[in-house]
Amino acid sequence: MLCILSSDFLEYLNSLVSMLTWEWLKVSPAERTGMLQIVFRSQLTRLLSYVEIQRLCLAAAKNNSKAGVTGFAVECGGAFLVSIEGDAREVREMLNRIIQDPRHDTFDVVCCEEGIERRRFGTWAMNVMFLDDDLFWSRVFGADFSCDQLLSPRKMEPAFALGLLSMAYQYACAQAEMASSLSSGRAGRLPRIRHMFRR
Numbered sequence: 001m002l003c004i005l006s007s008d009f010l011e012y013l014n015s016l017v018s019m020l021t022w023e024w025l026k027v028s029p030a031e032r033t034g035m036l037q038i039v040f041r042s043q044l045t046r047l048l049s050y051v052e053i054q055r056l057c058l059a060a061a062k063n064n065s066k067a068g069v070t071g072f073a074v075e076c077g078g079a080f081l082v083s084i085e086g087d088a089r090e091v092r093e094m095l096n097r098i099i100q101d102p103r104h105d106t107f108d109v110v111c112c113e114e115g116i117e118r119r120r121f122g123t124w125a126m127n128v129m130f131l132d133d134d135l136f137w138s139r140v141f142g143a144d145f146s147c148d149q150l151l152s153p154r155k156m157e158p159a160f161a162l163g164l165l166s167m168a169y170q171y172a173c174a175q176a177e178m179a180s181s182l183s184s185g186r187a188g189r190l191p192r193i194r195h196m197f198r199r
């Protein structure tokens, strides 16, 4: 009897293991990483000076660094487009904190991707690039981009948001002479003020 029970039990364990393995295999490697990227847009409730935004960015970078979160933002006329990425729980906690900040409102999550394989904007714990010069936009990003798209109340297309952040990020990394792709485990750096590009 004991023998029958234990062989049944073994069989049950066996099927459980193969089921779990199968479920695990069905999850793509990207989903197994537990890394989350959230891109949001918001508008300052009161215009801040460059220096105030630089201070905000530096304070954010220090917090992000402790939480292993990396981020990159562009700002134009008080509108922000921000990407934060890292461990899913840390990113969600950070986002809850950011949403409650009275310095901005009209908060909108443009896109959110769970299980990213590597950080897309991993160089800095948080850095900001100021994009309030239309000439600069057309020179660097081409005719399809202008500051108005950041300021427009219309829902922003995720592809547009990621494209814009990506181009600004590549530009900032090249200007700062820093690698744009880092291994996902490495924490982002604190930005230097001279790496928060105004143009």
Ligand SMILES: Cc1cc2nc3c(=O)[nH]c(=O)nc-3n(C[C@H](O)[C@H](O)[C@H](O)COP(=O)(O)O)c2cc1C
Pocket (backbone or CB within 6 Å): 042, 056, 059, 060, 061, 063, 064, 071, 080, 082, 084, 094, 097, 098, 099, 100, 101, 103, 104, 126
């Ligand atoms: C557009 C925007 C983006 C922000 N991004 C971050 C961020 O990535 N990390 C962070 O810690 N704080 C960020 N902040 C600031 C937070 O909302 C909040 O003020 C800060 O986390 C409080 O930190 P403290 O308790 O150390 O003062 C952001 C604020 C704004 C307006």
